[in-house]
Amino acid sequence: MDKARLLDIFRHMILIRRFEEAVYDFHEQKLFGGHYHLYIGQEATGAAVMASLGAEDRIFSTHRNHGHLIARGVDPKNALAEILNRADGTNGGRGGTFHIADASVGMPHTSALVGGSVPLAAGAGFAAKLKKSGGIGVSMFGDGCFEEGVVFETLNLARMWELPVIFVCENNTPGAVLKSAGGNNTSNLPEGRVIQIPEALGMECHKVDGGDAEAVDVLFADCAARVRATGQPIFIEALTERWPGNYFSFPSMVTGVTQVSMAWDGGSISGEHQEWFLNHDPVLRFARQLLVSGVANFGDIVGIDVEVTETIKAAKEFAQSSPLPGTDSVYAHVLAGEG
Amino acid sequence: MTVMTHAEALVAAIRECMDEDENVALVWGSLMGVGGNNDHVEHIKADFADRIFHPPISEAAIAAIATGAAMDGVRTIFPMGTASFMFRAWDQIIHEAGAAHYMSNGAVSIPAVFHVVHGLRGGGSVQHSQSPQSMLWNAPGIEIAMPSCPADAKGLMRTAIKSNNPTVFIDHQKLNKRSGEVPAGAYDIPFGVADIKRVGADVTIVATSLQVVHALEAAETLSAVGIEAEIVDLRSLVPLDEEAILTSVGKTGRLLVVDEAPPRCSVASEVVATVAEKGMDLLKAPPVRLNRLPVHVPANVALEDFVGPNTDRIVEAAKTLCG
C-alpha cells in the first residue's frame, strides 16, 4: 500500500469536489451562461485513472470534463478562468465549460458531442504506436456514448489495428431517472449491459465500482501497464451511482457543500440524501477507507481539505479578475500557419 | 387569434397533424429543444403513446429509420435538438432522404421532418451553435423551412408534416419562448411564399429565423432617422420565393441580407447571387451581406454577439447602404 499515492488520489478528489462547488457557485451568480455539467460523484474514477498516466499519455474527455482536467493536473486557476471564458483560460476563453483542454498536459481537445472524443483517443493510441512513444491513449466517456455508432467503429478498429488505448466508460446510469420518466439518458441495452459490446469484439474487459478510488486505482494501474506492454486495447466500465444533483438538465446542489467530517461523524448525516452520504459519495467513501486502513487520520483529511479549499479560493479570485478576451481575438487560429 | 409561444405553436401543429393522420409518428427527445417548456407536450405523450418513440443518442440511425419508414408512408417527425447534432446524420439526410425520390425515378417519396434548433444561443460555444441552412441548401431534394414567429411556425410545421418531401425545419433557440398571435384553427402556410413582415421604400432587408426579429427591431431605429426598411422573411429556402425578393428590391433599389451562417456560400450569398443574375438593373447600390463572421463561435457571450449579426449591426449596415 503506497500511502503517498493514496493521499494524492484523495487530494485530487477533494480538489475536484471543491472545484465543482466553485463552478456551481459561479453559475448561480450568473458569471457564465448556458448549459454545464459537473463531475460530482465520479471523482474516484477520474482521480484514480490519472494516477497511472504519464507525460507521453493522451487523455480525451467529454462535456463532463472538469474532473478529468483537474485530476490530470491542469491548474484550477486556468480551468476556472476558462469556465468564465476569460483570457487566462486554458483555451483562451473560447471553449468554455464544454471544451476545457490543455495540450501541455496531454489533453489536446475536448469534444462535447456525445461519442466525439472516443475515436480521438484511439487516434492518440495510433500515433503512439506509430511513433513508438511508449504512451497510450485514454478515452474517458459516458455510457450514453454507446448509443452512437462511431463508438462501436472505434472499439472494432482499436482491436483490428491493435492500438494501445484504454476505454474508460463512466457509467453513471445507476440511480438516474429512467428515460421513460423523461430523465437523463441511460445506456442499458434492451438485454444486458454495454460491456457486452467490447466483449463481443474479443477485447479485454473489466467492470469496477467507479465510486471506489482504490479499486479503480488497482485495476487501472494494472491495465495501463499491460496496454503499454502488449499494445492491445482494454475496456473498463466504471459504474458510479449518479449524484442526486445530476438528475436534471442543470446541476443542482441538493447535497450541499461537502462536509468532510461526515466521513467520521455519522451523527451529522440525516435527511433525504442520507443514503448518498453514507454509501455513495466517493469523497466520503474514500476518506472512510483511508481512516479505517490507517493511511490517514482526521487531521490529515481536514488538512488536505483546508489546503485544497484555499487553492480553489485563490483560483476563483484569479478567474474573476482575469480579463475577457478582446473582440479581435475571434479571428485568431481559424487556420494554422506554416508548419 | 390566440397568443402562444413559438414552442406552443409548433406543438399545436404536431398535435393537429397527429389527430388528422394516424400515419404521423413522433420521435420523442427533448422535443423541439423546448427543454423546460416540456409541459405543453404532455398531452401528446398521453394521447399518442403508440406513435411516440423515445430516442437513444443515435441521430444517424434515427434519421435513416424515419427515411425508411417514409418510403412506406409513415410521416416521422424527428427533432434532433441542437442543429450541431444533425451532422451525425448528414449522410442519411442528404444521400438517403434527399436522394431517394430522384434515385427511384419518382417512385418513392420521403415525407419525413427533421427538426433542429440553430444559431447563436448564448454560450453554446463551438459545437452547439451551428447554422446548417446554407450547407443543406447545397444539397438537392430537401425542403428547408425557417420560421421567425409563432404563427409561421405553426403553419409551416403543418406543411412540413404533410409534404411528401424530406423537410429540414430549422428553428432558433432564442425564438422558442417568444410569443405572438396565432390564427385560430388549422391552417397551412405553403413553402415558397415569403412574407413581407414590414413595408418600406428605402431598403430591402431579406432575413430568416431570429434575424427577422432583429431586422424588425432595427427597422424601428432606422425609421427614426428617416430610413424605411422593407423586411422580407423568406420562411422557406427550398422552395425560394425569388419573386418576392425581386419585387421588393425593384421597389427599394437596395438589398441587405442578414444570415447567421458564415458568409462564404451562405444564404446571404445565394440571395445576392439571385438578385445579381435576375435583377442587376434594379439595384441602386452594391448589395450587402451581413453574416456571422467566418470563424467558430466562441463560448463567451459578448464575443458570440460580436461574431453574429445583431440589431445594431443591421442598423449600421442599412445606414451605410442608404447613405
Ligand SMILES: Cc1ncc(C[n+]2csc(CCOP(=O)(O)OP(=O)(O)O)c2C)c(N)n1
Ligand atoms: C451528437 C450529440 N447528440 C446529443 C447531444 C446532447 N447530449 C449532451 S450530454 C448527453 C447525454 C450523455 O450521456 P453520457 O454519455 O452517459 O454522459 P453523462 O452526461 O451521463 O456523463 C446528450 C444526449 C450531444 N452533446 N451530442
Ligand SMILES: [Mg+2]
Ligand atoms: Mg451517463
